[in-house]
Each structure stands twice: as structure tokens, then as C-alpha cells.
């Protein structure tokens with residue numbers, strides 16, 4: 001993976017108050033901006049959560065420009081609606097197994113975003129292992145190849161999580177919050193609804209003000225974790 005990474009979530013024109021949603025027009029402009037850069041300065045695209053619009057909306061635009069991406073799947077919700085997340089205008093569908101296979105065959109790197117999208121730092125050792133190993137095995141069975149990348153839900157990790165990832169056989173990790181000193185975790189900069197081409201340029205050159213802004217926004221993920229706790233959100237089991 002490139003040293004510079006940009007992370008996306010939903011690419012859709014549907015009404016959604018979530019800040020992680022990017023419209024098709026904005027996304028196309030982002031991709032055109034990246035395409036205009038010298039090839040050694042282009043970041044890699046990452047997609048978290050595995051929404052169906054990664055396939056229906058982002059994939060055609062990226063393909064048009066000759067790009068592939070890294071896709072991090074919440075394996076427990078493949079083919080289902082996003083009951084785990086909070087939206088105000090209906091629910092959003094996740095990718096199907098066939099769509100994930102098609103993206104993998106098209107050269108996309110498929111990684112784990114765990115099984116249930118829980119904050120890994122809060123889990124018991126056995127739950128942590130299950131979130132890592134079950135999702136990895138699920139994807140490897142689906143794709144017939146090794147899955148060695150993981151993106152951390154909410155970007156959260158600590159030394160215990162890193163040890164468990166390495167033991168599970170992951171070779172690289174992504175966090176939208178911070179890198180790890182040993183280089184195992186690369187930091188990816190999230191692109192949000194209100195980002196402009198200028199703020200994307202600022203992310204790519206690690207402008208201190210933009211990084212500060214991202215830190216403030218990413219801190220809001222604490223609200224989702226808190227809501228999960230209130231609602232008693234539990235690990236998801238893979239359907240047969």
C-alpha cells in the first residue's frame with residue numbers, strides 16, 4: 001500500500017445526514033484530482049464498512065480512471081442492512097458475497113474490518129480473537145486467498161490489539177486515527193461530506209491544521225461506541 005491513504009465510507013446521492021457520506025459528484029472530483037497527480041504522489045483509496053454503494057457507485061468511477069482500492073469488510077453484515085450504524089433516513093445495504101468476489105477479481109485488495117464493528121480495545125481476549133480470526137477466515141473461504149490487511153473500527157487500537165492481530169496472521173493494519181511506531185499500522189485520512197479538493201490536498205501533505213480537524217471529527221466516533229453500549233450492541237455471528 002502507498003504511504004498515503006484516503007478512507008471513504010458511503011458514496012451515494014441518497015439523503016443521509018451522516019458525515020461519512022460523499023456524493024457521486026464530489027467523489028468523481030476527488031478521483032480526478034488524484035488522477036491528475038504524478039503517479040508517485042497518488043494516495044491509495046480505502047473503503048471501510050463494505051456498503052453496497054462501494055460496488056454500485058465507487059467501483060465504476062475508480063475503474064474509469066484505472067484505479068483499484070482497498071476494501072475493508074464487516075463480515076458479520078455482508079448482504080444485510082446496516083443495523084449496527086446510526087442513520088436518519090432509512091437503512092443502507094452492505095455488499096453481497098458475489099460483489100466482494102467481483103471486486104477481488106478486479107484487483108481490489110480485500111481486508112477485514114472485523115466481524116461486528118466493535119471497538120477492539122474494549123473486548124475480552126476471547127472476543128477480540130473471534131472478531132479477528134472469524135472475519136479473516138470468512139473472507140479467505142469466500143475469496144480463496146490469504147487476507148492479511150485489517151482496518152480498525154473507529155480507528156481504535158492498543159498494544160494488546162496489535163499483538164492479537166499479528167498472532168492472527170495480519171501483516172498490515174489501517175487506522176483513521178494514528179499510525180503505530182513500528183509501522184504495522186498505517187494512518188489513513190478519512191474524507192468526509194464537507195471536504196473540498198483543497199482539504200483533500202491538505203490531507204495528502206499532512207497539513208497540521210487539517211490533521212487537527214480530523215482528530216476533532218474522529219473523536220466523535222466515541223459517541224457511536226457510547227450508543228452501542230447503551231443499546232447493548234453485541235457481536236454478530238456469521239450466517240450459514
Ligand SMILES: [Zn+2]
Pocket residue numbers: 048049113117153154
Ligand atoms: Zn467502520
